Amino acid sequence: MLQLTRDGEYAVRAVIFLAAQPEGKVSLINEISVEQEVPKSYLSKIMQHLTRAGLVKSRRGAKGGFTLARTADTITLRETIEAVEGPIFLNVCLIKKGECHRDDLCPVHPVWKEAQKKLMEVLEGKTMADLVKDAEAIKKSSKRAMLRKA
Amino acid sequence: MLQLTRDGEYAVRAVIFLAAQPEGKVSLINEISVEQEVPKSYLSKIMQHLTRAGLVKSRRGAKGGFTLARTADTITLRETIEAVEGPIFLNVCLIKKGECHRDDLCPVHPVWKEAQKKLMEVLEGKTMADLVKDAEAIKKSSKRAMLRKA
DNA sequence: GGTATTTAAGACTATTTTAGTCCGAATATA
DNA sequence: TATATTCGGACTAAAATAGTCTTAAATACC
Ligand code: FES
Ligand code: FES
Numbered sequence: 001m002l003q004l005t006r007d008g009e010y011a012v013r014a015v016i017f018l019a020a021q022p023e024g025k026v027s028l029i030n031e032i033s034v035e036q037e038v039p040k041s042y043l044s045k046i047m048q049h050l051t052r053a054g055l056v057k058s059r060r061g062a063k064g065g066f067t068l069a070r071t072a073d074t075i076t077l078r079e080t081i082e083a084v085e086g087p088i089f090l091n092v093c094l095i096k097k098g099e100c101h102r103d104d105l106c107p108v109h110p111v112w113k114e115a116q117k118k119l120m121e122v123l124e125g126k127t128m129a130d131l132v133k134d135a136e137a138i139k140k141s142s143k144r145a146m147l148r149k150a
Numbered sequence: 151m152l153q154l155t156r157d158g159e160y161a162v163r164a165v166i167f168l169a170a171q172p173e174g175k176v177s178l179i180n181e182i183s184v185e186q187e188v189p190k191s192y193l194s195k196i197m198q199h200l201t202r203a204g205l206v207k208s209r210r211g212a213k214g215g216f217t218l219a220r221t222a223d224t225i226t227l228r229e230t231i232e233a234v235e236g237p238i239f240l241n242v243c244l245i246k247k248g249e250c251h252r253d254d255l256c257p258v259h260p261v262w263k264e265a266q267k268k269l270m271e272v273l274e275g276k277t278m279a280d281l282v283k284d285a286e287a288i289k290k291s292s293k294r295a296m297l298r299k300a
Numbered sequence: 301g302g303t304a305t306t307t308a309a310g311a312c313t314a315t316t317t318t319a320g321t322c323c324g325a326a327t328a329t330a
Numbered sequence: 331t332a333t334a335t336t337c338g339g340a341c342t343a344a345a346a347t348a349g350t351c352t353t354a355a356a357t358a359c360c
Contacts, residue, residue: 009241037251062304062357064307064357085151091154104292107282108162122264134260138255191321210326
């Protein structure tokens with residue numbers, strides 16, 4: 001449907017949450033689930049994917065939980081989404097040659113290629129560190145708006 | 151899955167086919183299906199959608215068939231796809247306010263907004279007339295390549 | 301060692317979407 | 331009337347989506 005799935009959306013929320021935590025803080029499924037409004041048992045599966053993809057580090061048992069596996073400025077939005085959704089291709093013919101009926105004669109192919117490139121530029125241009133910073137800026141400006149009203 | 155469905159792909163093929171026909175030519179499901187490698191009975195449904203969306207004109211009965219309802223230079227790639235897939239939104243929260251958990255506080259929202267805008271620019275920037283012209287250019291240049299080889 | 305805590309792994313399910321097929325009815329031509 | 335052709339909708343199989351639930355494994359603390 002040319003639309004991000006819940007998997008992708010939830011993965012992004014979870015990673016942003018981790019990125020926003022203070023250095024060394026370990027987060028529990030429960031916290032993330034409540035704060036980011038993601039069903040707990042569903043989130044658990046998503047965290048597993050993120051862990052296997054190497055974005056997140058997990059520790060089991062008492063005092064266990066999740067942290068980022070790398071610094072937030074090295075994790076892009078694209079990587080986070082693809083970790084749970086698999087590689088993004090706006091059209092099947094972009095996966096590899098021979099998927100479409102006579103790819104090199106298809107006039108639409110270059111158009112999808114460009115659309116794909118632009119989408120990737122946007123998703124790769126934002127790191128989790130950027131998003132955390134943006135979130136802070138939004139919070140501050142909305143606080144100012146509240147004060148103006150009062 | 152953040153990917154174009156067969157509906158969209160087939161619709162584009164069908165409309166390009168019609169756009170490439172000489173003025174006044176009426177095309178049959180059968181022709182389009184064979185030429186563009188789309189299952190006949192599936193294509194029939196897609197043509198209905200395109201007709202209802204006002205991109206294509208249909209006439210039943212003997213000597214019936216399909217033609218474009220408007221000139222090819224007024225039909226964009228976006229319009230063709232949305233005629234069969236419905237409006238494109240890269241994330242549900244782009245549909246309308248209140249879809250995401252607290253939209254105005256979400257730092258990811260502006261990113262999706264930009265991705266959406268760029269995608270739309272690409273898909274709206276190509277008309278069916280453009281694509282037919284591109285196809286001709288590709289055919290010519292591939293013919294030149296053949297001659298060089300021979 | 302025993303117990304509480306916490307994630308890992310995967311089986312299971314319900315609903316929706318995708319990608320079609322098939323057929324009878326309507327419509328137009330000759 | 332016979333023939334050609336789309337229209338409309340019912341029908342289907344397979345996959346994706348969006349979850350839930352249960353059991354196992356790892357870790358910490360007493
Ligand atoms: S081959 Fe890629 S759009 Fe046709
Ligand atoms: S509200 Fe649109 S991405 Fe979060």
